[in-house]
Amino acid sequence: MPTQKTFGTDRGAGDELHQNAPAKADADARLTTNQGIPVSDNQNQLKSGDRGPVLLEDFVLREKIFHFDHERIPERIVHARGSAAHGYFELYESLADITKADLFQRAGEKTPLFTRFSTVAGGAGSIDTPRDVRGFAVKFYTQEGNWDLVGNNIPVFFIQDAIKFPDLVHAVKMEADRGYPQAASAHDTFWDFISLMPESTHMIMWAMSDRTIPRSFATMEGFGVHTFRMVNAKGKSSFVKFHWKPKLGLQSTIWDEAVKIAGADQDYQRRDLFERIERGDFPEWELGLQVFDEEFAESFEFDVLDPTKIIPEEVVPLRMVGRMVLDRWPDNFFAETEQAAYCPANIVPGIDFTNDPLLQGRLFSYLDTQKSRLGTSNFHQLPINAPKCPMMNFQRDGMMQMGLPKGRANYEPNSLNEAGELTGPRESTARGFRTFETQDIANQSGDKLRLRAESFADHYSQARLFFRSLHEAEQAHLASALVFELSRVSLVHVRKRVLANLVNVDPDLAARVADGLAMAVPAASAAAVQPQDLDLSPALRIIHGPRQHDSLEGRCVGIVIADGTDGVDLDAVVDAVTAAKAKPFVIAPKVGGAKLKGGKMRVADGQLAGSPSVLFDAVAIVLSAEAADLMTKEAAAVQFVMDAFGHLKAIGASEGAQALLDKAGVEPDEGVTGLDDAFIEAASQRFFEREPNLRTLA
Ligand code: HDD
Numbered sequence: 001m002p003t004q005k006t007f008g009t010d011r012g013a014g015d016e017l018h019q020n021a022p023a024k025a026d027a028d029a030r031l032t033t034n035q036g037i038p039v040s041d042n043q044n045q046l047k048s049g050d051r052g053p054v055l056l057e058d059f060v061l062r063e064k065i066f067h068f069d070h071e072r073i074p075e076r077i078v079h080a081r082g083s084a085a086h087g088y089f090e091l092y093e094s095l096a097d098i099t100k101a102d103l104f105q106r107a108g109e110k111t112p113l114f115t116r117f118s119t120v121a122g123g124a125g126s127i128d129t130p131r132d133v134r135g136f137a138v139k140f141y142t143q144e145g146n147w148d149l150v151g152n153n154i155p156v157f158f159i160q161d162a163i164k165f166p167d168l169v170h171a172v173k174m175e176a177d178r179g180y181p182q183a184a185s186a187h188d189t190f191w192d193f194i195s196l197m198p199e200s201t202h203m204i205m206w207a208m209s210d211r212t213i214p215r216s217f218a219t220m221e222g223f224g225v226h227t228f229r230m231v232n233a234k235g236k237s238s239f240v241k242f243h244w245k246p247k248l249g250l251q252s253t254i255w256d257e258a259v260k261i262a263g264a265d266q267d268y269q270r271r272d273l274f275e276r277i278e279r280g281d282f283p284e285w286e287l288g289l290q291v292f293d294e295e296f297a298e299s300f301e302f303d304v305l306d307p308t309k310i311i312p313e314e315v316v317p318l319r320m321v322g323r324m325v326l327d328r329w330p331d332n333f334f335a336e337t338e339q340a341a342y343c344p345a346n347i348v349p350g351i352d353f354t355n356d357p358l359l360q361g362r363l364f365s366y367l368d369t370q371k372s373r374l375g376t377s378n379f380h381q382l383p384i385n386a387p388k389c390p391m392m393n394f395q396r397d398g399m400m401q402m403g404l405p406k407g408r409a410n411y412e413p414n415s416l417n418e419a420g421e422l423t424g425p426r427e428s429t430a431r432g433f434r435t436f437e438t439q440d441i442a443n444q445s446g447d448k449l450r451l452r453a454e455s456f457a458d459h460y461s462q463a464r465l466f467f468r469s470l471h472e473a474e475q476a477h478l479a480s481a482l483v484f485e486l487s488r489v490s491l492v493h494v495r496k497r498v499l500a501n502l503v504n505v506d507p508d509l510a511a512r513v514a515d516g517l518a519m520a521v522p523a524a525s526a527a528a529v530q531p532q533d534l535d536l537s538p539a540l541r542i543i544h545g546p547r548q549h550d551s552l553e554g555r556c557v558g559i560v561i562a563d564g565t566d567g568v569d570l571d572a573v574v575d576a577v578t579a580a581k582a583k584p585f586v587i588a589p590k591v592g593g594a595k596l597k598g599g600k601m602r603v604a605d606g607q608l609a610g611s612p613s614v615l616f617d618a619v620a621i622v623l624s625a626e627a628a629d630l631m632t633k634e635a636a637a638v639q640f641v642m643d644a645f646g647h648l649k650a651i652g653a654s655e656g657a658q659a660l661l662d663k664a665g666v667e668p669d670e671g672v673t674g675l676d677d678a679f680i681e682a683a684s685q686r687f688f689e690r691e692p693n694l695r696t697l698a
Pocket of ligand 1: 366
């Protein structure tokens with residue numbers, strides 16, 4: 001009989017592990033099973049003899065593998081790919097005039113929150129930078145319960161009625177028979193659905209614009225989309241639309257850049273959010289309210305219950321009421337980000353719904369999906385979902401009950417105490433949530449009907465408003481995005497139908513897209529309501545709009561060095577970038593660093609081949625003439641400069657770097673500078689004038 005050997009604790013494969021392990025923080029910390037039983041060997045299964053077979057009685061192995069086998073939970077049906085952070089909302093001024101919501105009463109008060117950003121179409125493991133709408137979901141842990149503002153980075157939606165949501169999502173996700181494409185709208189089924197759904201036209205304008213290829217979560221807007229209500233202590237209701245405005249302004253990428261980022265860093269936006277928080281550059285947004293009354297709602301030319309319409313900021317200006325700061329990364333991605341259960345039905349006294357038919361459908365969907373995703377009706381007990389205020393009721397039991405409700409009473413009212421008085425939590429007519437009762441324009445009822453209100457029928461005027469309000473570079477991007485997407489549509493009748501809808505939006509846009517497809521412009525599709533020309537809304541632009549960010553703050557500058565780089569030049573650029581509150585990132589052919597002029601080694605932050613310029617907002621090339629000559633034969637270096645130029649970024653270069661710039665086809669313009677102040681000034685912009693000479697845009 002072979003002698004029993006124990007590997008791992010004192011010899012064998014486990015030994016190496018132990019040798020490499022860092023010093024234990026707590027020498028008494030014992031590894032145990034989930035039942036608390038101390039584990040003696042975490043390196044080897046229990047075997048009969050040293051070469052097997054494995055014994056079924058090894059409960060340590062069985063428990064560990066069993067738990068591992070069940071580590072995944074169903075991913076979200078939509079918005080599966082996301083990243084989140086903790087933070088707070090700080091109120092500027094009391095909003096008691098319009099709402100009794102507790103979080104909006106006391107100026108300066110901070111309310112903790114958890115915010116998750118997401119893409120819509122891709123699975124949990126998909127890339128961060130597809131052309132897609134971004135989810136923008138905020139869970140406020142208020143003193144009167146959790147309020148979830150579950151919005152997007154676009155203020156309108158594809159459909160007007162929730163009954164169309166499964167169709168929309170099926171159409172955009174990978175196609176049913178072939179299982180692709182992942183995280184992309186450029187395919188037949190999406191455009192087939194869209195072409196048959198004229199109500200989606202306004203949203204399509206936004207989806208094809210630069211809004212859906214944001215530079216960072218920190219540089220995009222958020223919107224509650226629907227019209228909500230606020231109700232004050234006197235019971236007066238106002239309508240409200242919620243906006244989040246990024247402190248760093250609106251910044252987007254170029255489509256070619258977004259595609260290349262996907263290859264260079266699948267986690268680009270997740271990493272960006274994490275790193276901003278890590279280095280203390282906390283992402284920040286202001287909360288703006290568009291508040292209006294029934295009189296305005298009656299007179300406005302579109303239905304305020306229609307989620308495919310905006311109210312231009314020029315018509316109802318924003319009241320900026322507070323700011324959101326994200327300052328803490330989750331301790332555990334699964335426990336917090338993955339298990340976070342947002343639900344638009346989570347609303348607090350002082351805020352209320354309207355009859356927007358899309359919102360009403362959502363109120364059902366999210367609670368339902370949580371049960372399927374998190375497996376139990378007790379998902380609200382998970383720390384990330386639990387309210388941070390007292391929570392008391394008589395709901396009991398259910399799978400995975402974590403609480404330990406005490407006492408005999410599990411019903412209300414009850415009088416089980418000796419004095420025979422009513423005890424335990426009771427409903428509160430004074431403080432409890434009461435649905436706003438008054439009949440007004442947003443709360444009318446009538447016969448039971450399955451129909452779309454006539455007031456929802458104008459599908460084109462606001463699409464035209466959006467397109468025509470954009471800067472001409474953005475218009476060209478939008479038209480080119482349509483050409484790209486429709487070029488991936490193999491069904492010619494679908495392309496034609498989309499073009500026919502576009503004629504209603506803007507004949508010039510339709511002609512540009514048709515030309516890009518080498519197709520004829522069809523006649524306009526039949527419009528239920530003839531589109532009208534509305535006053536343009538400059539607030540909708542990114543470029544030269546009110547939220548263009550003209551400073552280097554929060555941006556990242558890639559600085560290329562190599563052997564022979566002048567350390568004085570390098571330090572000057574690094575210092576200037578840092579002083580401008582931006583992040584310098586030094587790149588060398590080898591990550592260990594480069595030998596500067598004079599012989600001193602300078603460690604790099606990244607390796608040239610692994611740090612392409614698509615990852616940076618602007619680039620500086622600090623090279624000696626000899627190094628630049630060598631780099632003309634280095635594809636990663638040439639591509640670095642070529643892409644920076646092609647993506648319209650500022651390029652600051654030392655004199656010696658000229659050979660590399662020439663090889664990369666860089667032509668002089670305002671964005672190509674030396675390493676002086678002109679570079680810092682240029683680095684906060686993109687040079688859109690460059691673009692027509694570089695690529696064919698529709
Ligand atoms: Fe939705 C998730 C935003 C319409 C059904 N939605 C989800 C998330 C966001 C939105 C940000 C991710 C939340 C998170 O980070 O966990 N959804 C929107 C917006 C909409 C919208 C802004 C329109 C204005 N959604 C919508 C409709 C329905 C749903 C009309 C169904 C009728 N949405 C869901 C869902 C999800 C979801 C299936 C998937 C995962 C989840 O809820 O928790 O219930």
